[in-house]
Amino acid sequence: MSGFLRPLTRAVTYTRWLHLLIGSGVVWVCASIYPGLSSPTPTGWLLVVLDPIPLMVVAGMVPAMRRAEGLQARMMLFPGPHARGEGDEADPGISVAASGSWRERARTAAWLVLRLEVGCATVLLTGQLIGSVFMVLGATDEPPESDGLILPVSYLGWGGLPLALLLVLAEVLMLVAAGWLITWAAPRLLGPSPAERLAxxxxxxxxxxxxxxxxxxxxxxxxxxxxxxxxxxxxxxxxxxxxxxxxxxxxxxxxxxxxxxxxxxxxxxxxxxxxxxxxxxxxxxxxxxxxxxxxxxxxxxxxxxxxxxxxxxxxxxxxxxxxxxxxxxxxxxxxxxxxxxxxxxxxxxxxxxxxxxxxxxxxxxxxxxxxxxxxxxxxxxxxxxxxxxxxxxxxxxxxxxxxxxx
Missing domain, CATH: 3.30.565.10 (Histidine kinase-like ATPase, C-terminal domain)
Structure with a gap:
């Protein structure tokens, strides 16, 4: 049980969450311009997550972007010994050099797109789970038709407390899974190129x-x-x-x-x-x-x-x-x-x-x-x-x- 709850006590779990939230910021900036966030349709939601991709690809072509992303990933995905196991000071395998080839630019662009989409999904799921907890506990006075929740839930009183706890646990597990995914991808997309490894x-x-x-x-x-x-x-x-x-x-x-x-x-x-x-x-x-x-x-x-x-x-x-x-x-x-x-x-x-x-x-x-x-x-x-x-x-x-x- 202690091993299952250990991620909740590690600061890196939350710095990885923050890393994803920052990466998804461009989604909401672009969506506020078009198609808007007041009451988007399913097609509008699709545009929300797809519109910023060309911008991310262009940004990935800038050589310095790889260095900026590498430094940010080192600080927030691998901020200390607790992120890699107690007492382990090994290099996380993240390059902090600017892109030196088109292959490295393509890998940087893929990283930016992945970070954007995983961050966007994390924000949406976080909003849904937290909103569901508020509705179950009666902590909001929004009518059901305007609460923005995909799965309809209603106030259950004290009887809804176990469900609320399960939703909170699902929220934490989702954050851990998203952090694991982005940490797994970071060395593969931001890691040193063969030329850098050889040097x-x-x-x-x-x-x-x-x-x-x-x-x-x-x-x-x-x-x-x-x-x-x-x-x-x-x-x-x-x-x-x-x-x-x-x-x-x-x-x-x-x-x-x-x-x-x-x-x-x-x-x-x-x-x-x-x-x-x-x-x-x-x-x-x-x-x-x-x-x-x-x-x-x-x-x-x-x-x-x-x-x-x-x-x-x-x-x-x-x-x-x-x-x-x-x-x-x-x-x-x-x-x-x-x-x-x-x-x-x-x-x-x-x-x-x-x-x-x-x-x-x-x-x-x-x-x-x-x-x-x-x-x-x-x-x-x-x-x-x-x-x-x-x-x-x-x-x-x-x-x-x-x-x-x-």
Whole structure:
């Protein structure tokens, strides 16, 4: 029973009724001009509901009308969480953009006609039901021949109270049904067009891609700096050598300064303050990563061949991040172990191969699911290449990347 009466307690039931009443206003304006509302014949009533249709079709052809109707529908048909179920803040699916095509104009015109006719029917039925309630209860002194009611009723005294209650209930149910109908039609006639949906999807996709890119940037740069700092601090404490400690602190300082530069650049992008962000590092800056790894105790055997400086910008920048994450992965999981790095550049592709010895206590599969390695594979895929990571038969861990240059 409470579910049956719930619509009576929701404000949206009555805002939808008001929305329909406003939409039917043009009917009564036109009818007051022709054929009149004093005592219309059945043919006159037909003209009352049909005359405004051409006007609604013309209004629907105005591009701004779709925006006006969309805003009004959002406010009155879907005014708050109570209109869509408690706690549901989902978009009702109503466009607030002007019509951009003839198809959208036609849908707007159909919406205006539907709103007008449903509103007109709601007003007429409301008048009939309320008038019948007044007649049954004797609240009017109009003679039966001038009361304007289609179904003749008469005063029943107190015995008419149950009938009056039924008429009031029918009135409320009619309002709920009319509100449901217009709410059901609104997303279908005022909803986003396929072009608008595609544009919104593309914008959302771009936002997600940018967020993922920034997350990878922060993970790689800040993660590398923290890993180097932890390894250097541990090595300095274990060595108890003032000279080694000085070198370790110097390496931590340089790595931290580079990480702060990366962080400032990412924050500038997020703030969108209009100032140019500092350039992202490329593979021409790889020596900085190698020195940082060597300063942490790793024995890096590096061999770089080919015109690295002539690599396309995206390939060179993403290659730097892949190398950074590979070295970070070595220091984080294996410590200062020997590392073999080979970078080869030719006319067709960039090949990067990083291998390191796995400590005996390290599981051969323990590093396959990290976000850093997943980021390497994602970067390679976005550039049309491929990346493989995992243990080799000789007890080493490999990160192998191939990126096309075409």
């Amino acid at each position: 919104a999807l593309e914008e959302r996709t771009e936002q997600l891609l940018e967020r993922n890119r920034i997350a990878r940037e922060l993970h790689d740069s800040i993660g590398h700096a923290l890993t180097v700092a932890v390894v250097q601090a541990g090595a300095a404490r274990a060595a108890a050598d003032p000279e080694f400690t000085d070198r370790a602190l110097e390496a931590v300082e340089e790595t931290g300064r580079a990480a702060l530069e990366d962080l400032e650049r990412v924050l500038r992008v997020l703030r969108e303050d209009g100032r140019p962000a500092s350039g992202r590092p490329t593979l021409t800056d790889a020596e900085r990563l190698l020195e940082s790894a060597r300063a942490s105790g790793a024995e890096v055997d590096a061999e770089i061949s080919g015109p690295v400086e002539r690599l396309p910008g995206p390939v060179s920048r993403e290659g730097y991040r892949m190398l950074q994450e590979s070295l970070t992965n070595v220091l984080r999981h294996s410590g200062p172990v020997p590392v073999r790095l080979r970078i080869t550049v030719d006319d067709a592709r960039l090949v990067m191969d990083v291998r390191n010895t796995l400590p005996r206590a390290t599981s051969s599969t323990g590093r396959g699911g990290g976000s850093g390695l997943r980021g390497i594979r994602e970067r390679a895929t976005l550039l049309g290449g491929r990346a493989t990571t995992g243990p080799l038969d000789d007890g080493q861990w490999q990160v192998h990347v191939e990126l096309p240059l075409g």
